[in-house]
Amino acid sequence: MKIKLNKNILVYAVVVLLTFALSVSFFVIGAKNKTIKQNKTQITEITKQLDDAKNQIAEKEKQNGELNQKLEQAQTENGNLQKENNNLKTEIEKLNAEKLIEAEKLTALQNSPQSVYPPADKVCYLTFDDGPSDNTLKILDILDRFNAKATFFVIGSSGKLDYVKQIHERGHVVGLHSDSHKYNVIYSSTDAYFADLEAISNKVEQIIGIKSKIMRFPGGGSNGVSKKYCVGIMSRLTNQVKAKGYAYFDWNVSSGDAERNNVPAAQIVNNVLIQSANKNSICVLMHDSAAKGTTVEALPAMLDGLAKMGFRFEGLTESTYGYCHAVNN
Ligand SMILES: [Zn+2]
Structure with missing residues (x-):
């Protein structure tokens, strides 16, 4: 239990x-x-x-x-x-x-007192650049034979600048071209250009006793080379020279003697006569530097041909029409 x-x-x-x-x-x-x-x-x-x-x-x-x-x-x-x-x-x-x-x-x-119209009558302005040289003296003699007057655009670097005395005394016109004729210098600035122009102007004045107001740009007013050294410089200079009282001249007939040295005289004569045939007044571009012997040789036949066309030969004045080219720079 x-x-x-x-x-x-x-x-x-x-x-x-x-x-x-x-x-x-x-x-x-x-x-x-x-x-x-x-x-x-x-x-x-x-x-x-x-x-x-x-x-x-x-x-x-x-x-x-x-x-x-x-x-x-x-x-x-x-x-x-x-x-x-x-x-x-x-x-x-x-x-x-x-x-x-x-x-x-x-x-x-x-x-500028320069005329804006070319002369209406048959006038020929013979122009010679880049001298003087011994060729200039030969040219002066030929011109005398034709009772012709011409214009010489001289350069300081020619080495024979004293010849401008003869040019002047024999009744021709001394024009200013350049003192150095070095494009890279004169076209580097407007100041450089006028420094050069003043230099040749002073040298010429010392020899002939008067200030020349007649001038030509190296390469002409239409040159494009200056663009390499200063863009737009020709647009300024072509006005500025006139504003300073200069008369500048290009040309409407080119002898072609600058293309190379020793262009045959017959070709130079031909170039000038062909271009002059249809013109009333002419401004002929030639060169009287030492290397341009064939230009001297060409002159008698050229002047003869031009005289037969009815041209008379005069020197440029400050009021002569400029035969100016269109500006390219
Ligand atoms: Zn020249």
């Missing part, structure tokens, strides 16, 4: 114990489940926050990209505006330069 009672108590105790253990287990599992659920919620929450952050970053990157694009556009626009600005500045400078040239042209017109 006692053992049976004890057995029951034991069974009861086991049942109570098991029930307790089971309850504890349920409680623990419940608690764990609750924690897991809480963690899951947290993870979901964090994931959501992470996604939001990612979206925000993407949005910012997009905005950044748009801003970069706008910046590039603004930079391009700025570049274009600067370019336009530079173009306008260049245009203004060009217009100012043109305005200056126009003003100089006006002064030149007011100051």
